[in-house]
Amino acid sequence: MSATKLDPILERYRQNWPEVFEPRIMSLLLAMQHVHVAESVNYDWVMARHRLSLAEFDVLATLRRADTRELTPSELQQSMVITSGGLSKVIQQLEARELVTRSTAENDRRVKPVSLTAKGVRLIEPAMVELLEASSTAIRAHLSNKEIDQLVELLEKLAGRAKA
Structure with missing residues (x-):
């Protein structure tokens, strides 16, 4: 797994929960959380603007x-x-x-x-x-468009909504 800016956070998880720590899974969960937080900036701005x-x-x-x-x-x-x-x-x-x-x-x-x-x-x-x-x-x-399509496909699969 390549080094990312999340490495210090991952290391803390590894230290505190070594018995269940999986770097790939934790990286995925943290990345999804960061996307959610980043996207909420758009929501917050629009919601505030329209009260x-x-x-x-x-x-x-x-x-x-x-x-x-x-x-x-x-x-x-x-x-x-x-x-x-x-x-x-x-x-x-x-x-x-x-x-x-x-x-x-x-x-x-x-x-x-x-x-x-x-x-x-x-x-x-x-x-x-x-x-x-x-x-x-x-x-x-x-x-890119291709990356968006791949991400949608993977997230749908993760959500149990993959196309047959």
Whole structure:
């Protein structure tokens, strides 16, 4: 394995957990963590600029990409990593800002679908464009198209979503 700027960190892991230390695995985990931190700079900047939390952004983006721009809370939760209580709070915050509305489903009055408003669309559209442009610029500064394709393939494989 070649020397990297992570070597001092790896050495500390080796010293503290020698019985389970695998340099390749630890290097991978640390590299993924560093990518996450580096990419969060783009998220933080865009979220602050549009006065959105990451969860609010996720709800608006999920509704925007839905064909009807309306989903039930259960459908939203399946697309996000959030508890039902956390999602309820986010929906209430977005509703207070008139970015989403709630209605009652005709076939089940207990279900209250969440719909993206025109104001919500006007907010999520530029926020998503800015985020994707910033992310694309950051990634393309380091990786070629071929490397991006290889990385996607490997990460999908690692996530158990490899194409057959």
